[in-house]
Amino acid sequence: MSEAFDSESRQMAGRQLSVQHWSTKHVAKWLKEEGFCDYVDLLCNRHRLDGTSLLTLTEYDLRSPPLELKVLGDIKRLMLSLRKLQKQYSDVLEELGIAFDGHASQNADWLSNGDPARDCDGAADGLPADQYHQYANGKHKQHSRRLDPEYWKTVVSSVYVIFVFGFTSFVMVIVHERVPDMRTYPPLPDIFLDSVPRIPWAFAMAEACGVILCNIWLLVLLLHKHRSILLRRMCSLMGTVFMLRCVTMFVTSLSVPGQHLQCSGKVYGDIWAKLQRAMTIWSGFGMTLTGVQTCGDYMFSGHTVVLTMLNFFVTEYTPRTWNFIHTLSWVLNLFGIFFILAAHEHYSIDVFIAFYITTRLFLYYHTLANTRAYQQSRRARIWFPMFSFFECNVNGPVPNEYCWPFSRPAVLKRLIG
Known part of the structure; x- marks a missing residue:
């Protein structure tokens, strides 16, 4: 009983510091607490994952180079722990321009015309899998993605x-x-x-x-x-x-x-x-x-x-x-x-x-x-x-969104407002 209490106390103490301020040492501590000691050296020492990069980690990152985790069970368990962390710090993800919808977040392979791959069936038109949410009635809610016009x-x-x-x-x-x-x-x-x-x-x-x-x-x-x-x-x-x-x-x-x-x-x-x-x-x-x-x-x-x-x-x-x-x-x-x-x-x-x-x-x-x-x-x-x-700054397909290019005059805005 006392050991469980000590473990919970250590976790709460570690999370007092907001995740975006975590260093690689904090990430290593979190991994050990979640039972992933085998990956501390790979993620923290070799690839220097800090709090922000840990929070934005996806299953695609774990499966693909340079990480290439081979054990499927570890990948799934690590993603479950990550989703809990992402849910807890969803406001931080929002500040980073990433919408958290509570579902598995995976990067999809995209064809040249913006069609999603088969394993991402149901994605909204022109948006990757991590930028849509499917409701029970089959409708989709699009999460806006910031694209710098440059x-x-x-x-x-x-x-x-x-x-x-x-x-x-x-x-x-x-x-x-x-x-x-x-x-x-x-x-x-x-x-x-x-x-x-x-x-x-x-x-x-x-x-x-x-x-x-x-x-x-x-x-x-x-x-x-x-x-x-x-x-x-x-x-x-x-x-x-x-x-x-x-x-x-x-x-x-x-x-x-x-x-x-x-x-x-x-x-x-x-x-x-x-x-x-x-x-x-x-x-x-x-x-x-x-x-x-x-x-x-x-x-x-x-x-x-x-x-x-x-x-x-x-x-x-x-x-x-x-x-x-x-x-x-x-x-x-x-x-x-x-x-x-x-x-x-x-x-x-x-x-x-x-x-x-x-x-x-x-x-x-x-x-x-x-x-x-x-x-x-x-x-x-x-x-x-x-x-x-x-x-270099365009991440993924450009969604087909339309808007009126001309803003209303200030006088008209005041009259309508």
């Missing part, structure tokens, strides 16, 4: 994409000077172009599809609560794909895909004349609707890149119940690609490569961002430093 990073990404578009325009001027002579190098054999007659108005329709998709995306971006993060991702991805396009269309010059284009190598004179022509292309967004005509920039199709990127961003950052918007987005994307080919403005390989590179880069970027795999992969940090820079 506007300065969005500005950096905007400067990056503007620079890339300017550089792309200049490269387009260079490749126009190097376009192969149509009399010496006729159009290459192409299954689609050889099979489908040219439709003169098709390229204008392709650009019209792009304009409609762009307006839909701008509306989604304007109303999305996390618009700064979305714009940052859009700029970084678009800039990277067009930088790759600069390389491919510069290193190899393909012959003109159709006799109707009447392209020939055109020398623009000195560097200032080239820059002036590049500025014309840049200000007109490289579109024939704005009067811009270019030659030689075939591998790969910039129009396909824009159509596909806009489609993927619209479908990724709108709720899954918006079936009409998703269907319309895909129809515009696919019809736009068809019209590009029907106009004989690009080879089939240009369109295929553009679609493949754009979709793979989008999915790879979002897979890394949603699963936070870059935090555990040194290789990802080395090969994708820009990604690590932009996404």
Whole structure:
């Protein structure tokens, strides 16, 4: 009886100090009191767990590197003790921006489109398993997750994409000077172009599809609560794909895909004349609707890149119940690609490569961002430093939440209040 009383007294004395102020010694004492002496060296000595890190520990952390606990019973018992501690200090967790709902808190593996894995069935749309609560009637309560907009990073990404578009325009001027002579190098054999007659108005329709998709995306971006993060991702991805396009269309010059284009190598004179022509292309967004005509920039199709990127961003950052918007987005994307080919403005390989590179880069970027795999992969940090820079403070998928972007005037607020 006296031993039990002494044990309880020691526990109460240890908990007089709030958990966020615990040192590794306090954590070691807590582990011993809970019967986990075998893990004191691993958690406290090797990995220096203090009170705050102990409070935020999850079952995923225990199972995954660098801890990798092997005994399932110990993992479950340790999590039961941790949940009691988390319940006792739920206010501290709230201050840290973590909601405690009294259930098992596990990090889920996330697919690139924000869908939870099967073992997290029932999670709210776009939120990890530790950020929703399921009631008995099947409804879900979402816990808001703080996402820092980091506007300065969005500005950096905007400067990056503007620079890339300017550089792309200049490269387009260079490749126009190097376009192969149509009399010496006729159009290459192409299954689609050889099979489908040219439709003169098709390229204008392709650009019209792009304009409609762009307006839909701008509306989604304007109303999305996390618009700064979305714009940052859009700029970084678009800039990277067009930088790759600069390389491919510069290193190899393909012959003109159709006799109707009447392209020939055109020398623009000195560097200032080239820059002036590049500025014309840049200000007109490289579109024939704005009067811009270019030659030689075939591998790969910039129009396909824009159509596909806009489609993927619209479908990724709108709720899954918006079936009409998703269907319309895909129809515009696919019809736009068809019209590009029907106009004989690009080879089939240009369109295929553009679609493949754009979709793979989008999915790879979002897979890394949603699963936070870059935090555990040194290789990802080395090969994708820009990604690590932009996404280092975004933890998990961005939820599709919407709000009115404009605040009410102060006078109106006073009248309503």
